[in-house]
Amino acid sequence: MSAGTDKIVSSIMSDAQIKAESILAEAEKENESILSEGDVQAAVENEKILESAEKQAKMRYQQIISEAKMNSRRMELEAREEVIEEAFSKAEEKLKEIAYSDSTEYKASLEKVIIEAGTEIGGGDLLILVKKSDAAKIKGSLHSIEKSISDKTGTPTKLEMGDDINTIGGAIVKTKNGEIEVNNTIEARMLRFKKSLRSEVAGILFK
DSSP: OOHHHHHHHHHHHHHHHHHHHHHHHHHHHHHHHHHHHHHHHHHHHHHHHHHHHHHHHHHHHHHHHHHHHHHHHHHHHHHHHHHHHHHHHHHHHHHHHHHTTTOHHHHHHHHHHHHHHHHHHTSSEEEEEOOHHHHHHHHTTHHHHHHHHHHHHSSOOEEEEOOOOOOSSEEEEEETTSSOEEEEEHHHHHHHHHHHHHHHHHHHHOO
16 A cells, blocks of 8 residues: 555545544433433432322321321210210119119109109099009008199009019009000119219219
8 A cells, every 4th residue: 555545545544533432422422411411310200209108107196096086086975875874874884773772862753754744644544553562652642643733734643553564663654545655764764864974973973
């Protein structure tokens, strides 16, 4: 190869080397740019993931706290209900004890609930149903009970003893034809008054 040819070849090779180095430099620059953008994008995605995880963690925390408060409230209400029911149970036992005694307090109470029932019916010819042991307690007071009901209703009242009933105490009073009946037994009265008394009992027990 002649000197002239060598020079041409050398020049071509030199240009090619320069172009190659330029292409490589450009490619490296482009690659760095892509990697840099990738890092930024990755950082953004990572931040989004962290934010989402933090939000979910907060929501779960609030959910756990809310559930714990609800469970605590439910347990408190159940405990209160248990105490209130126990109070009513003890009250019933006490009333049962009084009702099976010869207490003058119970006899007066029995006469009172009969008068209340007879007055609510409006007087007239009525039947009184009590437990067997209570029949003797009021037989001697029928006339005075009749008078009280008559005075309160303005209707002449006649009382008769009906069949014995199974009850702790108190009485059922009804018309002879059975159309109207007022249940003033201890069990029935406790059931009726339980709702209104519950708040009072709760106020006393948990004040």
